[in-house]
Amino acid sequence: MNQMKPVLEMRDLSVTLPGGLDRTHAVEDVSLTIRRGEILCVVGESGSGKSVTASVVMGLLPKNSLRVAKGTVMLEGEDITSAPEQRMDQLRGNRMAMIFQEPLTALNPVMPLGRQIAEVLVLHKPGLGTAAIRSRVLELMADVHLPAPEEMYHRYPHQISGGQRQRVMIAMALAMEPALIIADEPTTALDVTTQAQILKLFRELLTKHDSAVMLITHDFGVVAEIADRVLVMRRGKLVESGTAKDVLQSPRHDYTKELIAAVPRLRYLPQLAEREPVLKAENVSLTYRQSSWLGKTTEVHAVQDVSFTLAPGETLGIVGESGSGKSTLARMVVGFEKPDRGRILFEGQDMPGLTPARLRQMRHRIQMIFQDPYSSLNPRRRVGQSMIEGPVRMGKSGAEARRRACELLELVGLQPSAIDRFPHEFSGGQRQRICIARALALEPDVIVADEAVSALDVTVQAQVLDLFEKLRTELGFAMLFITHDLRVASNICNRVAVMSKGRIVEQGELKRVFENPENEYTRKLLAAMPGVSEM
Amino acid sequence: MSSHLTNAPATAWLGFLRQNKLSALCAALLLAITVVSLAAPWIIDAQLTQVRPRMRLQAPSDLALFGTDAMGRDVFGLTVEGAKLSLLVGLLTALAGGAIGTVIGLVTGYFRRIDGVIMRIMDAIMAIPNILFAVAVVSLLGASLATIVAALVFNEIPRVVRLVRSVVLSTREEPYVKAAIGMSIQTPLILARHILPNCVAPLIVQTTYIFASAILSEAILGFLGVGFPQGTPTWGNVMAEGRAVFLRAPWTIIAPGLMLAVTVMSVNLLGDSLRDRLDPRLTRGTRASS
Numbered sequence: 001m002n003q004m005k006p007v008l009e010m011r012d013l014s015v016t017l018p019g020g021l022d023r024t025h026a027v028e029d030v031s032l033t034i035r036r037g038e039i040l041c042v043v044g045e046s047g048s049g050k051s052v053t054a055s056v057v058m059g060l061l062p063k064n065s066l067r068v069a070k071g072t073v074m075l076e077g078e079d080i081t082s083a084p085e086q087r088m089d090q091l092r093g094n095r096m097a098m099i100f101q102e103p104l105t106a107l108n109p110v111m112p113l114g115r116q117i118a119e120v121l122v123l124h125k126p127g128l129g130t131a132a133i134r135s136r137v138l139e140l141m142a143d144v145h146l147p148a149p150e151e152m153y154h155r156y157p158h159q160i161s162g163g164q165r166q167r168v169m170i171a172m173a174l175a176m177e178p179a180l181i182i183a184d185e186p187t188t189a190l191d192v193t194t195q196a197q198i199l200k201l202f203r204e205l206l207t208k209h210d211s212a213v214m215l216i217t218h219d220f221g222v223v224a225e226i227a228d229r230v231l232v233m234r235r236g237k238l239v240e241s242g243t244a245k246d247v248l249q250s251p252r253h254d255y256t257k258e259l260i261a262a263v264p265r266l267r268y269l270p271q272l273a274e275r276e277p278v279l280k281a282e283n284v285s286l287t288y289r290q291s292s293w294l295g296k297t298t299e300v301h302a303v304q305d306v307s308f309t310l311a312p313g314e315t316l317g318i319v320g321e322s323g324s325g326k327s328t329l330a331r332m333v334v335g336f337e338k339p340d341r342g343r344i345l346f347e348g349q350d351m352p353g354l355t356p357a358r359l360r361q362m363r364h365r366i367q368m369i370f371q372d373p374y375s376s377l378n379p380r381r382r383v384g385q386s387m388i389e390g391p392v393r394m395g396k397s398g399a400e401a402r403r404r405a406c407e408l409l410e411l412v413g414l415q416p417s418a419i420d421r422f423p424h425e426f427s428g429g430q431r432q433r434i435c436i437a438r439a440l441a442l443e444p445d446v447i448v449a450d451e452a453v454s455a456l457d458v459t460v461q462a463q464v465l466d467l468f469e470k471l472r473t474e475l476g477f478a479m480l481f482i483t484h485d486l487r488v489a490s491n492i493c494n495r496v497a498v499m500s501k502g503r504i505v506e507q508g509e510l511k512r513v514f515e516n517p518e519n520e521y522t523r524k525l526l527a528a529m530p531g532v533s534e535m
Numbered sequence: 536m537s538s539h540l541t542n543a544p545a546t547a548w549l550g551f552l553r554q555n556k557l558s559a560l561c562a563a564l565l566l567a568i569t570v571v572s573l574a575a576p577w578i579i580d581a582q583l584t585q586v587r588p589r590m591r592l593q594a595p596s597d598l599a600l601f602g603t604d605a606m607g608r609d610v611f612g613l614t615v616e617g618a619k620l621s622l623l624v625g626l627l628t629a630l631a632g633g634a635i636g637t638v639i640g641l642v643t644g645y646f647r648r649i650d651g652v653i654m655r656i657m658d659a660i661m662a663i664p665n666i667l668f669a670v671a672v673v674s675l676l677g678a679s680l681a682t683i684v685a686a687l688v689f690n691e692i693p694r695v696v697r698l699v700r701s702v703v704l705s706t707r708e709e710p711y712v713k714a715a716i717g718m719s720i721q722t723p724l725i726l727a728r729h730i731l732p733n734c735v736a737p738l739i740v741q742t743t744y745i746f747a748s749a750i751l752s753e754a755i756l757g758f759l760g761v762g763f764p765q766g767t768p769t770w771g772n773v774m775a776e777g778r779a780v781f782l783r784a785p786w787t788i789i790a791p792g793l794m795l796a797v798t799v800m801s802v803n804l805l806g807d808s809l810r811d812r813l814d815p816r817l818t819r820g821t822r823a824s825s
Contacts, residue, residue, distance in 0.1 A: 334717050360719045368717050376710035380732045386711075389728075390718035435714075442718060 005077050007179045007212040008034040008057065013071035015052055015061070015236075026052040026066055028236045034180065037206055039213045041227035041244070043220065043259065045457045046428075049236035050216045054182045057214070058098050059088035076179055094124050097173035099166070101185040106169055107157040113168050114153030117141070120175040140171040143208070144201060162322065163194035170201065177209055184216045191321040191484050196528035199226045218457050220263045221487070221529075224248055232256050262459040264487035268511040269315075269494050277309035278478050279333070279366075279446050284342035286328055302328040303339070304502040310446065315472065315479040317493030317510070319486055319525070325502035326482045330450045333480060334368045335359060346446070364394060367439035371451035373431035377423040383409075383434055384419035390442045401441070408437040411474075412467060429460035433467065440475065448480045453488060465491050486529050490514060498522045551812055558808040561801035568798055572618030583609035584616060584768065592784045601790035605780050610773070614791045617768040621750050621795070623680070624769075625802075628687045628749035633742040635688065636695025637734065641726050643696065644703025654700070657693035665690035666755055673761045683762065687752050691745045698741055702734045736810075743806030747799040754795055770795045 015027040027049040034040045042050045055061045057073055059080070073081045075095060080088065092098075100106040108116055117137045121128055128136075134153075141149035144167040157165055166186060173181050183202070187195040202213055203226060217223065223230055227244040232255065240253045251257045284307070288300040303325045310316050318326045331337040333344060335351055343350045346366065354362065370376040377386055387408070388401035396404075406416040412433040423431055432452065439447055449468070453461045469492060472479060483489050489496055490510060497507040498519065506519040517523045552559040571578070587607030595602040601610035643653040665687070672686035706712060707730065715725050750770075756762035757771020758778070765772065770791040777787030 336713060336716070363717060364719050366717075368714065370710040370714070372710060376714055378711040378729050381728065389715065389720060389724075393718060393720055438714070 006033045006035045006074075007038075007076060008032070008214065009072075009074040010053075010057070011072045011074075013053070013056060013073065014069040015049075015056060016067050016069045018065050023235060025049075025069070025236050027056070029071075030233070030236075030238050031071075032231055032238075032241070034212045034214055036179070036210060036212055038228045039202065039206065039215055039226055040229050040231060041223045042214065042216045042231045042233060043218065043223055044233035045218055045259075045459060047235070048233040050233050051184055052236075053233075054098070054184055054214065054216055057180075057182060058092060058096065059083070059085075060098075093120055093178070094176045095178050096180040096182065097176070097178045099169050099173050099181065099183040099186050101188055107165060109157050112154050112156060113160070114138075114141075117168065117172050117175060120172050124176050136175075137171075140174055141168075143174065143205065144168075144171045145197075146171070161194075162190055163198065166190060166194075166198055167201070170198075170205070174205060174209060178211060180212050180214065182214045182216070185218070186215065187222060188217070188219070192486065193321060193524060193528040195222075196225070202226060220248070220260050220458070232259065258459065262462040264458075264462065264465070264485070264491050266487065266490045266514060268490065268514070269492070271494050271509040272311060272314050275311040275314075278312045278347060279310040279480070280343075280345040281306055281308050281329075281333070282343045282345065283307055284329070284332060284339045284344060286332060286337060286339050301502045303332070305342070306499075306502075306504050307342075308497055308504065308507065310478045310480060312445070312478050313472065313476045314495070315481050315493045317489035317496040318480065318482045318499055319484065319489050319496060320499035321484060321525075324499040326499050327450055328502075329499070330368065330448050330480065330482050333446075333448050334366050335363050364390060364442045365444050366446045366448065367442055367444040369432070369435050369439055369447060369449045369452045372455055373428050373435055374423075376435050377431060377438075379423055382420055382422055383426075386423075387419070387434075387438045387441050390438070394442065405437070405441060408440050409434070411440075411471070412437045413463075427460075429456055429464060432456065432464055436464075436467065436471070440471065440477075444477055446478045446480065448482070450482045451484070452481075454483065454485065461488070468492055486514070486525060498525065555808050558805055561805045561808075564797060564801045565805070568618055568794070569622060571615055572622060575615045575619060579609075579612040579615055583612040592780060592787075594784070595786055602784060602786035604773070604777055604784070604787045606776075610777075610787055610790045613768045613773045614770065614794050617770045617773055617791060618794065618798075620680070620763065620767070620769045621753055621771070622798075624684060624687070624753040625746040625750040627680075627684045628691060629742040629746040631684065632688045632691035632695055632745050632749075633738055636692045637699050637731075637738060639692065640696040640699025640734070641703055641730065644700035645707060645722070645726060645730070650700075653696070657696050660689065661693045663690070666752060666759075669752060669756055670759065670761050673756065678761065678763055680763075683753060683756065684749075687749045691749070695738070695741055695745075698737055699734050702737060703730055706730050706733045740806050740810040743802050743809065747802040747806075750795065750799060750802075 010030060010032045013027055013030045014025055017024060017026045030049075030053060032040065042053065044050045052061070052066065056068060057075070061068070068081065071081070072079055075091065080091065083091075107113075114134075114137050117140060118133050121133050121136060137153065138149045141152055146152050146164060146167050152160070157168075160168075187198050190198060199222065202215070205211075206213060215222070215226065223244060229242065230244050230247040231241040232239040232247070232253065234255050240247060240251065240256045247256060248260065251260055283305050284303060285301070285305055286303045288302055289297055291297040306329060308316060318329065320326045328337065332339050332352070338352045344352055346362065349362070351359065351362065377383070384402060384405055387405040388398060391401035391404065392398055402419070405419055409416050409418050414430060414433055414437070418426070418434070423434070426434065453464050456464060465488065468479070481489065481492055493510055495508065496510050496513050497504045498513065498521065499505070500521045506513060506517065506522045513522060514526060517526060552562060585608065587603070590603050590607035591605060593603040601614065603609055604613070639653065643650050668690060669683070669686040673682055676682045712725060712729050715729055753762060753769060754771035754774065757769050758775045760775060762771050763769050765776070773791040774788050777784070781788055
């Protein structure tokens with residue numbers, strides 16, 4: 001089969017950027033080939049030009065800012081570099097299809113799923129009868145392992161899980177049996193277990209439908225899991241390419257080595273000696289009740305009967321899939337949400353039971369770091385203004401708070417001059433550093449980090465994790481580290497608690513939990529970790 | 536999702552006007568109308584707007600640019616003198632309505648407990664036809680600048696409240712607001728520093744609409760005969776007096792009507808382009824992606 005002409009062949013592709021940026025080309029001299037039945041992973045950090053490359057193939061380049069300067073793109077032997085828009089319309093969906101990162105926004109929220117898949121067929125195969133379309137849609141839904149396709153057909157995107165949405169997207173992409181499927185970070189927004197299932201699905205569909213896949217990712221864990229061949233990009237240039245095995249085991253370029261090294265590996269920190277806990281949760285529960293106007297009440301048990309302790313200087317990891325209740329637990333610990341039952345004791349005092357005035361005096365000692373570094377800083381306020389706000393409230397003078405803010409910025413690895421700049425002038429990783437510095441400015445005893453590194457590129461993720469560890473040893477705060485990524489958890493936590501459906505199903509020393517999991521769910525989570533065993 | 540445009544200095548605004556010829560034209564027209572109305576005592580001979588029976592219903596000519604009305608008053612002079620009150624009503628209504636509505640909106644959006652009650656009151660106010668209400672208030676309390684503005688403001692408040700409340704509702708869930716709460720920042724400070732700035736852009740736009748609709752409402756009141764006392768030159772009053780002689784002397788209505796239309800349209804167009812400029816969804820630059 002490999003003797004046939006390649007599905008996609010790209011020769012010396014260059015795409016120019018508009019003037020005034022830090023480089024002139026979004027993509028420079030990139031060549032690649034994908035054959036039938038092959039998965040090519042394009043790896044790189046944000047800004048490496050990997051998504052632009054995909055856009056060129058799909059003919060979706062933003063016309064007024066980016067332009068193909070040279071090179072050719074051949075799809076199944078046809079030159080599509082400068083094909084007219086009409087021809088591209090025919091090819092898109094028919095011969096090539098794209099799957100996006102965020103499956104919720106890529107689906108129409110007010111159209112039943114079945115009809116969205118059917119729409120692809122209606123558009124590209126006008127002759128097909130209603131019954132034929134319907135049976136084809138159900139077949140596709142079964143192909144991507146959506147449960148109960150008949151029932152799923154009439155559901156809406158918000159009624160199904162993120163993983164299922166991504167399956168619907170894949171079904172849509174497969175509808176016309178395209179030769180090439182381009183998947184842009186298809187699993188980045190998904191949980192580990194779902195990610196593993198989706199990756200498995202790609203491999204399965206590839207053999208069944210005899211197509212080729214170009215998968216864009218920043219995670220070498222995903223590469224190890226699924227790729228046949230790998231292409232590493234950096235700042236628009238091709239750095240290295242080869243078979244997955246070669247690149248993973250003997251990377252030639254330093255940058256590739258750096259990327260591979262940045263993939264969090266399992267690493268076990270020792271459990272700390274028993275100490276009087278600074279934070280203690282006792283049988284905490286929270287149930288959301290929603291009553292419809294018909295009087296029917298639906299209950300969501302977000303957190304049920306959760307107990308844990310956190311000693312000074314210790315990091316407790318809370319791991320679980322989305323919807324497991326870990327973020328709700330975090331919000332209760334910092335006081336954004338009150339538990340229905342149970343107590344959260346901070347230095348022996350029940351936080352939710354405090355009067356609002358007393359809570360205001362206490363709560364700054366527990367600080368939260370949020371997932372999205374873009375929205376957790378007020379875009380209209382300078383870094384310094386955001387940082388001194390809290391300490392000034394706590395009674396520090398403005399000058400003193402500002403001096404401390406400068407020190408903290410240096411401590412988290414930024415220039416003190418950052419204090420007078422606006423958040424949008426910084427990258428995601430730098431913003432997260434600012435958020436950490438802002439939290440530290442209040443000299444907290446406990447830091448609650450809710451998916452604090454999940455939105456960052458792997459290399460940046462590794463740097464921020466290192467920073468957390470350095471700060472913890474220097475400043476000695478305790479940390480509740482919430483994450484869905486077990487690899488991340490293993491790099492920072494002393495102990496770990498696994499949450500599922502609102503309950504802590506297993507809790508203990510990291511090494512013990514990871515090597516001898518007692519709970520079935522923990523085992524499932526561990527098995528789903530991408531790429532750890534291969535690397 | 537938020538824009539950084541509010542940090543843009545004055546030069547950026549000048550650049551904006553330079554690029555948007557239509558907005559620049561509207562701004563220039565409004566500026567001219569304001570200047571002329573303020574300078575009215577110096578540029579309009581007071582005699583021209585006195586009752587002059589001999590000069591009744593003169594067609595536009597060199598002597599009277601826009602002709603004269605049934606009492607021989609110069610229509611151009613009346614229009615210029617009337618601009619002051621009309622613009623003042625618009626400005627005061629926009630400022631007062633915007634300010635009061637913003638405060639209520641901030642409070643009702645942030646403190647969810649009182650939200651239901653206040654919003655039902657706002658719904659009730661919205662159900663009252665605004666001209667009818669203004670007619671009632673003016674008939675009861677007498678026509679003065681204060682009563683007319685108060686009556687118009689009362690009707691505009693619910694729209695501002697709804698707008699501000701909706702912005703507050705979405706902004707209060709932003710992590711940076713949560714972070715401020717977690718740092719025990721006082722609630723008034725959170726509202727002022729973190730939430731209010733997000734309301735500014737839609738507020739500017741909304742107040743331009745209020746400005747335009749208040750000028751229109753004042754004209755309607757004058758036209759119905761319940762606005763400022765007869766004889767006081769406002770655009771509405773001039774048109775109301777011209778109504779009786781409209782067929783014989785159409786210029787009595789056309790001149791102030793044209794000014795009213797130009798002003799309202801300028802304000803509305805300016806509001807529209809301000810929205811385009813300030814709405815982050817419409818002006819968001821291409822965020823660099825890989």
